Amino acid sequence: MLDIDILEDHAKAVANVASDAAMRYFRGRLGIEFKPDESPVTQADKQVEAEVRAYLKLHFPDHGVFGEEEGKDMGDGRHMWVIDPIDGTRSFLSGHPLFGFLLAHLSEGRAELGVVGMPALDETFVGVVGKGATLNDLPIHVSDQTRLDQAILFVNEGDKIYRDHPDVFSRLMQAGQTRRFAYDCYPHALLAAGHVDAVVDYDLQPYDFLALSPLIEAAGGVMTDWDGNALTLESDGAVVSAATPALHAALLDVLHTGQPG
Template identity: 70%
Template sequence: MTATQAISDHAENICNLASKTAMHYFRGALGVEFKADESPVTQADKAVETEIRRYIKQHFPDHGILGEEHGREDGKDDRLWVIDPIDGTRSFLSGHPLFGFLLAHIVDGTPEFGAICMPVLNETFLGLKGIRATLNGQPIRTSPKRALADAILYINEGEKIYRDHPLVFDRLLQAGQTRRFAYDCYPHALLAAGHVDAVVDYDLQPYDFLAVSAVVEAAGGIMTDWQGQPLTLNSNGAVVSAANPELHAETLKTVSG
């Protein structure tokens, strides 16, 4: 068993812990604050991250940790956990069930393992690089569709894309066989499971996309930045997920014009 496989064995415990903590607060009284960038944070965000940090430090005391709410904690530079305690805080605080918990393990700068946990739906997507992707323990695989004209395309953060890249937005409105507007991690999870064919996303942070990219790629898909470059801790947060190389290349062309 590799070190990464051993780490993945803790994923179910971590996801269960995160889900239990998040659901304790969901649709309840929330203390909501706003950060400098006007993004919201709740008691649940802080509580989930605190619990997961405690678990990781107990089982992997020499590993580094990067979390959305509490920043970077020193450890091995080549072994880093990346946590998004509530991916979709605006969904969470409005009672919408499609928020998630994201966890990635980064080895030498590359996402080797990712988890997407959807607490309300009781769905846990796990991805182990080059080995497998699963949904609640069952194998999943991306769609075989190769042409964007036949694809189900999700546009995440559409208002931000429209604000900053109106020509890209216009091209996306004409792409795909079916288009949906959405937010956060779940469209990418649906892509990993073969229900969605391509996702264009924007204005993300490493804790938003690194776990997701590990799951998508373990399921046979591809996830890069808008220039087609692999995702790293330093990526700019504009990303494209697709079910296969052909669909990914066509979606990139649509984004780039």
Template identity: 60%
Template sequence: MSNHSSSTEPDIIETANEIVCAAAETALGYFRNPLDIDLKGDDSPVTLADRRIEKDARDLLNSRFPDHSILGEEYGAGDLSKVHVWVIDPIDGTRSFISGHPLFGFLLAHMTNGHPTLGIISMPALDEVFVGVSGMGATQNGSPTKVSDQTKLADAILAINEGEKLYACEPDAFSRLVQAGHTRRFGYDCYPHALLAAGHIDAVVDYDLKPFDYLPLAAVIEASGGVISDWNGQPLGFNSDGRVVSASTPELHAELLHLLSGRA
């Protein structure tokens, strides 16, 4: 495959779908069954399921696209300067997974020249798959999705992810967030962003994410018509600081950036 081929060629999308189906089957085979859990250097849990899902995805990608690079949570990064880079989070929400909570996901992105052009948020225990492709829109289980048209924070449904980290590390922003919006929900991981892409909620503020957490989300949200950036309003890339805000409209996104900055 040439380096100049489109990121949305059928073989890219077909391979992504194969990976998603295999990952869901593997995850559900381990979910709510006894698991051996290891702690990584940052004390985050990792399971055999995480490692197997990512290894299987890498094996398929390497066989289909040997000239593409891969960034994954469990097995590290290849050459991220390549035109084509795949991004894998085998189990987004391992703490949910190991506690029997169904809101864990599988995340996959395909990057073209550093920009996410294909993203998938798969929720195996819910049997929901959200796909976003640049220029082709977004779907949930094959049906088109789009974000809401909410432009005002005061009327918005706001998801606040990683609440305890925000409370500990960004207390001023946290205190403003818990008073913002019409309705607030605390959560974790990818599912609130999927709900945003599908038009059910209007904004998500997230914290301490890694590239394999946020790059797949970016492709889905943007293809759904939404806006996603870091807290400074900059586009997300491999070196973003992990503070993420997504919103249904540019107006709502701008209002959230203003709130997070603490400017009067």
């Protein structure tokens, strides 16, 4: 049985490795390629993941690793690290500072630890399920907002939601007191810290959301797929995060029944 405190210490060290690697490239000259889905990948993405994998291989040689750039190594089948080296490559390559680094540790398939690093902001969010969440080692907690009509709501990947689910998009535009549009991981981190009340996100991969789920849960919030199911490696990538169960339930109603709170 691995000591979760040891895992947390290593996860923080990995976040520092990733931050240092990313900032060597940020707002510099980038070599950019495009994947088959037309999403960009830079030299920085590859370098960050390579350095993180090297750290994990050194300290946890038996663990599996699943990264966006280099794919999946199952390892012992019980422990897995999930990496998004630069969450928000389009932000990164355009000089926008709201890109992140994501790291999750899964034990027997369950995400028990999540890290969101924001290199350009010098912020590191860490959540350990059952222990709590921190920002730069100071405790954080979600808000106590229960009413959707009074909530600060972020809609991530709004253009994709509009393209694929225009009815859902229309309902979201009537939900919440304050609505903001965004991409990438930062709104979920802000939710964990109590600044944002809810986030609806879409078209994510496991390395995009598996670090967010334990962070938000550890901070006292709720994060599931659009059907209210717990997030796993097999989830479809449509997710919803909320500060409270009541607010989460209200958002699920919006997504499925069209009754904004």
